[in-house]
Amino acid sequence: MTEAMRRVIGETRARVPFDLPSARVCTGNCQGCSMKLLEFLGAELDAWESRLDGGETPGFEDLSGLIRTATRVYRVLERNGLVDGPGLP
Ligand code: SF4
Numbered sequence: 001m002t003e004a005m006r007r008v009i010g011e012t013r014a015r016v017p018f019d020l021p022s023a024r025v026c027t028g029n030c031q032g033c034s035m036k037l038l039e040f041l042g043a044e045l046d047a048w049e050s051r052l053d054g055g056e057t058p059g060f061e062d063l064s065g066l067i068r069t070a071t072r073v074y075r076v077l078e079r080n081g082l083v084d085g086p087g088l089p
Pocket residue numbers: 025026027028029030032033034035036
């Protein structure tokens with residue numbers, strides 16, 4: 001489960017544009033605040049990485065919870081025109 005969690009974290013980091021400048025994120029025509037969601041998701045990924053590095057083993061609920069959160073954030077980013085990739089796994 002730890003490896004699966006690391007894979008989800010890695011794929012999320014690869015597909016979500018965490019380093020977009022705020023001038024690009026803030027279009028002023030937002031359906032959901034992409035800026036806050038990017039911060040929130042980034043903090044979630046950081047927190048899970050620390051927990052994994054500390055030896056914690058995630059459960060299935062933890063894994064599916066992170067996937068659900070990442071997918072929801074991705075959909076808002078998509079609605080706001082900030083991503084157009086294949087989505088998240
Ligand atoms: S709603 Fe959020 S993303 Fe949109 S302009 Fe305001 S701070 Fe930026």
